[in-house]
Amino acid sequence: xxxxxxLQEVVEALRVKSGETFLDCTAGSGGHTLAVAxxxxxxxxxxxxxxxxxxxxxxxxxxxxxxxQATLRxxxxxxxxxxxxxxxVAKVDAILFDLGxxxxxxxxxxxxxxxxxxxxxxxxxxxxxxxxxxxxxxxNEWKEENLALILEGFGGExxxxxxxxxxxxxxxxxxIETSKTLADIVSAVVPRSGRTHPATKTFQxxxxxxxxxxxxxxxxxxxxxxxxxxxxxxxxxxxxxGEDRIVKRFFKEEEKSEGGTASKKPIVPSREEVQGNPxxxxxxxxxxxxx
Numbered sequence: 001x002x003x004x005x006x007l008q009e010v011v012e013a014l015r016v017k018s019g020e021t022f023l024d025c026t027a028g029s030g031g032h033t034l035a036v037a038x039x040x041x042x043x044x045x046x047x048x049x050x051x052x053x054x055x056x057x058x059x060x061x062x063x064x065x066x067x068x069q070a071t072l073r074x075x076x077x078x079x080x081x082x083x084x085x086x087x088x089v090a091k092v093d094a095i096l097f098d099l100g101x102x103x104x105x106x107x108x109x110x111x112x113x114x115x116x117x118x119x120x121x122x123x124x125x126x127x128x129x130x131x132x133x134x135x136x137x138x139x140n141e142w143k144e145e146n147l148a149l150i151l152e153g154f155g156g157e158x159x160x161x162x163x164x165x166x167x168x169x170x171x172x173x174x175x176i177e178t179s180k181t182l183a184d185i186v187s188a189v190v191p192r193s194g195r196t197h198p199a200t201k202t203f204q205x206x207x208x209x210x211x212x213x214x215x216x217x218x219x220x221x222x223x224x225x226x227x228x229x230x231x232x233x234x235x236x237x238x239x240x241x242g243e244d245r246i247v248k249r250f251f252k253e254e255e256k257s258e259g260g261t262a263s264k265k266p267i268v269p270s271r272e273e274v275q276g277n278p279x280x281x282x283x284x285x286x287x288x289x290x291x
Contacts, residue, residue, distance in 0.1 A: 004031030030059030155205030
């Protein structure tokens with residue numbers, strides 16, 4: 001099961017009290033919502049949204065087993081205002097964005113998120129990818145220069161141009177259909193560095209492009225803050241430098257223009273957490289308290 005990152009730190013930062021409303025914008029497997037609810041004895045109004053219907057099913061089962069009631073909706077957090085409006089909720093007391101991809105999604109979705117699996121090349125957060133851009137479309141149809149741009153911009157990949165060229169050359173021979181095929185193409189042209197797989201950054205970049213993650217984050221932050229009560233708290237866990245820059249800039253701009261308080265430095269996982277959950281090593285938690 002996916003291990004929620006910075007769990008106790010999130011609970012302590014949000015300080016949700018009995019009777020308050022908590023919005024988890026990335027419900028995942030329900031770990032953060034469960035911890036926040038249990039910290040108040042389960043006496044909060046919990047709302048969880050996620051694009052992945054399988055994630056919502058896991059959240060439902062986990063919360064139900066613990067006796068926690070929550071309202072769950074299949075939605076991208078860039079549409080959180082619609083979710084709250086549909087539920088008749090005007091404002092919430094606390095909001096969480098956990099921007100990481102869960103272990104369950106990586107290893108169990110069957111949509112090609114992991115370079116260690118041989119799966120259809122989709123990488124869509126939504127289970128139903130019909131009518132949506134997929135990773136297959138990106139690697140087989142996008143121009144070489146555009147591929148290089150997203151690999152460098154979203155993945156920080158120093159070999160972006162080399163990888164983009166290899167992808168274009170490979171697809172001339174046959175369409176790139178699976179995650180293993182893509183991983184093998186990248187591995188053939190990128191030297192291995194330590195324990196990190198050569199395709200790590202490529203998969204991250206393509207996933208971010210497919211799901212329009214950075215624009216969605218900017219929109220979600222704006223709508224989230226607008227939906228937050230005065231004195232309410234927003235917590236954001238990022239795993240990517242581009243995400244963290246957006247969050248840091250947004251909080252600073254809001255602090256300067258509207259008041260409120262942004263955390264000066266991000267909270268990072270302890271050494272013990274990283275040892276127990278290596279996926280947490282790049283996590284950064286930032287907090288904003290609305291004026």
